[in-house]
Amino acid sequence: MKKIFLFLIIILFNEISAQQKITVWPKGEMPNSKGIQLKIIEEKEGRITQIQEAELFAFLPAKEERKQLAIIIIPGGGYRHLTYDLGGYSYAKWLNTLGISAFVLNYRLPTSPDLKQREIGPLQDIQAAIKLIRKNAAQYGISPDQIGVLGTSAGGHLAAMVSNISTDYTELNGDWENFSTVPNFAILVSPVIDLGEFAHKGSRDNLLGENASSEKIKEYSMQNRVTDKTPPTILFHAQNDNAVPVINSILYYEAMIKNKVKGAMFIFPEGEHNIGISNKTELTDNWKKICADWLKTITK
Numbered sequence: 001m002k003k004i005f006l007f008l009i010i011i012l013f014n015e016i017s018a019q020q021k022i023t024v025w026p027k028g029e030m031p032n033s034k035g036i037q038l039k040i041i042e043e044k045e046g047r048i049t050q051i052q053e054a055e056l057f058a059f060l061p062a063k064e065e066r067k068q069l070a071i072i073i074i075p076g077g078g079y080r081h082l083t084y085d086l087g088g089y090s091y092a093k094w095l096n097t098l099g100i101s102a103f104v105l106n107y108r109l110p111t112s113p114d115l116k117q118r119e120i121g122p123l124q125d126i127q128a129a130i131k132l133i134r135k136n137a138a139q140y141g142i143s144p145d146q147i148g149v150l151g152t153s154a155g156g157h158l159a160a161m162v163s164n165i166s167t168d169y170t171e172l173n174g175d176w177e178n179f180s181t182v183p184n185f186a187i188l189v190s191p192v193i194d195l196g197e198f199a200h201k202g203s204r205d206n207l208l209g210e211n212a213s214s215e216k217i218k219e220y221s222m223q224n225r226v227t228d229k230t231p232p233t234i235l236f237h238a239q240n241d242n243a244v245p246v247i248n249s250i251l252y253y254e255a256m257i258k259n260k261v262k263g264a265m266f267i268f269p270e271g272e273h274n275i276g277i278s279n280k281t282e283l284t285d286n287w288k289k290i291c292a293d294w295l296k297t298i299t300k
């Protein structure tokens with residue numbers, strides 16, 4: 001009897017802790033691929049440096065607590081690796097406490113040997129992920145018109161890209177064409193924005209290559225892509241961030257103001273490049289409450 005009881009507890013625990021893994025691309029329809037079969041490479045726990053194709057990991061609150069809102073989390077890692085645990089799962093679990101459904105995206109890195117065109121690979125994956133979640137919104141108990149993105153570091157750059165590049169690079173046809181690739185809102189945490197003077201060099205080199213032209217650098221510096229169509233955006237950054245200078249967020253917010261984009265920016269004196277779920281100072285830790293309150297204002 002005790003063994004049966006223990007078995008049931010184990011099953012229940014696994015059902016609670018397990019998260020649904022979703023393949024982003026319909027079978028045979030992943031664009032920009034040379035057809036090379038790649039293995040998942042995890043250089044150390046929580047950091048993946050290579051994947052075959054994009055995957056989403058769904059974290060869904062209890063149905064009784066679930067809001068219509070959903071957020072796709074885009075991990076950072078300098079476009080060289082994916083910090084899927086610290087920069088993905090931890091944010092998802094926090095969002096679940098707010099009743100928000102979260103989907104962590106592991107996207108193809110531009111350094112992948114399988115990509116034909118490196119700089120659009122990650123963009124194609126997040127665009128397809130947005131389409132997929134919108135298409136299946138009813139299944140997840142969410143609204144297709146309340147889907148946002150949360151990106152950290154280089155993931156913030158990708159979140160800004162999908163917010164501002166409306167060209168559909170997914171190559172998905174049929175009823176897929178009915179779904180927009182642009183999110184309804186964006187949360188950018190310590191984001192890479194500029195790929196020029198204030199660039200995080202690793203992110204720029206990994207995305208564009210080491211000898212990118214000035215035209216390409218300008219094209220992929222996201223402060224240059226903001227328009228009045230850019231979705232509402234909130235930015236968080238630390239003044240003492242030595243990896244991605246705070247001017248990145250400032251440049252993006254200035255462009256938002258010029259184009260009358262709704263949003264906000266919060267710069268904390270401390271936090272370095274480590275603004276996350278657990279922060280060293282109480283002041284920096286306030287970003288989570290600010291973010292939660294902001295989300296209430298844009299979903300009324």
